Amino acid sequence: MTTARAVPIVFVHGTRFSAGQWSVQLTALRDEFPVVAVDLPGHGALSARPWSLSGATEVIARAVDSLDCGPALVVGHSLGGYASLEFARCHPERLRGLVLAGASASTRGAWAAPYRWVAGLVPRVPADRLARWNDRLLRRLYPPEVVEATIRSGYAFHTVPAAWGEVLGRFDAGAMGSVKAPVLILNGEKDTVFRSGEADFARAHPRARVELVPRAGHLANFDAPDAFTDAVRRFARQLSAVG
Numbered sequence: 001m002t003t004a005r006a007v008p009i010v011f012v013h014g015t016r017f018s019a020g021q022w023s024v025q026l027t028a029l030r031d032e033f034p035v036v037a038v039d040l041p042g043h044g045a046l047s048a049r050p051w052s053l054s055g056a057t058e059v060i061a062r063a064v065d066s067l068d069c070g071p072a073l074v075v076g077h078s079l080g081g082y083a084s085l086e087f088a089r090c091h092p093e094r095l096r097g098l099v100l101a102g103a104s105a106s107t108r109g110a111w112a113a114p115y116r117w118v119a120g121l122v123p124r125v126p127a128d129r130l131a132r133w134n135d136r137l138l139r140r141l142y143p144p145e146v147v148e149a150t151i152r153s154g155y156a157f158h159t160v161p162a163a164w165g166e167v168l169g170r171f172d173a174g175a176m177g178s179v180k181a182p183v184l185i186l187n188g189e190k191d192t193v194f195r196s197g198e199a200d201f202a203r204a205h206p207r208a209r210v211e212l213v214p215r216a217g218h219l220a221n222f223d224a225p226d227a228f229t230d231a232v233r234r235f236a237r238q239l240s241a242v243g
Contacts, residue, residue, distance in 0.1 A: 001143065007096050007239045008067040010060060011037040012080030014219075015158050015163065016134075020149035021077070023243030024225040025232065032044030033068045035235055040083060051162040053170075056083040057090045064094045071096040071181075073236050077100045077221065078194065082167045089178035091172035097239045098179055099232060101186045102218050104198040106172035113197070119164040127157050142222050162172070172240075173197060176204035184235045188216030188223060 009029060012021040012187065019037035029035050038059050042051040054211045060083065064072040071094050076084030081103020088095050105111060121132070134155055138147040176183065183205050187195035189212045211231050216223035 005240050006033045006069075008034040008064070008069040008072040009036075009235050009236055010062060010063045010067070010072045010074045011035070012039065012056075012074060013037065013040065013043065013074040014080050014086050016043075016160060017150055018156070020044070020151075020153035021221070022075075023149035024146055025075075025221060025229050028226075028229045029233060029236075030161040031212075032233070033198050034069050036063050036067060038063045040080065040163075042150065042157040047154070047156060047159075050200040051159045051166070053083060053086050053166050054090075060087045061091050061094055064091075073097040073099065073232075074238055075099040075101065075232055076103060078162055078218065079167065082107065082171050085171060085175045085179070088181070089175070092178075092180045095179070095181045097181050097235060098183045099186050099235060100183060100201070101220060101228075102188065102191055102194040104185050104187060104201040105194045105196045106200075107168045107170055108172050111139030112168040115164055116168055119161045121156050122160045125157075126139075126157075130157050131155050138222075146222050146225055173200040173204040176201055176208065179205060181207075182233070182239065183236075185210045186213065186220070186228070186231050188213050188218055188220035190216060191218045191220065194218055 013021040019039050022037040026035050040048045041049040041055040048140055073096050074084045081100045135151050185198050198210050202210050213220040213224045213227050221228040
């Protein structure tokens with residue numbers, strides 16, 4: 001049962017996914033915390049809505065307000081992590097804490113080049129083929145209880161060029177200067193690409209720390225759902241304790 005002091009938690013999904021990415025975390029945490037997961041513009045239930053970073057921040061803001069418990073802990077993965085950084089800049093009064101998962105790499109400079117190439121390539125492959133590939137991959141790698149909600153919600157391949165086109169070139173460790181709340185940088189131990197800047201991101205914020213999910217990759221909440229959830233739970237409890 002949630003308590004009056006429990007910090008509300010908003011989960012923000014990564015590239016091509018939807019709120020279904022967080023089904024395991026929502027189930028595990030909802031008895032202790034008010035929780036919700038969002039669909040970003042162009043994804044899930046908002047598939048027909050054009051992507052924009054400003055629109056993403058407003059989706060997160062409305063989710064925080066919907067819980068009606070004051071400022072929230074926002075947990076953002078990959079694309080959702082960068083959208084959460086923008087939310088922190090635009091709506092600091094709504095943020096109690098931030099978890100950046102797989103989103104502590106600079107999106108500027110040479111690092112961005114291969115991702116621009118991939119974002120440009122995606123529209124050239126039929127979406128139904130990409131969906132079948134993703135379904136097979138997820139079912140091969142993970143148990144049904146971890147990924148079936150994601151598979152049922154479908155994929156937003158049509159949004160990838162616009163989403164990463166706006167994120168690439170925009171974020172580096174300097175973005176942490178706009179975050180006024182405590183930050184947990186939560187990365188999969190094997191996610192060498194998206195944790196490449198974690199030390200710089202942590203140094204750029206006086207109340208940031210890094211925690212690694214052992215043996216997990218970029219999809220850490222799929223690779224090690226219990227460990228990922230436990231890390232979020234501990235951080236949320238710390239925020240709740242300080243009020």
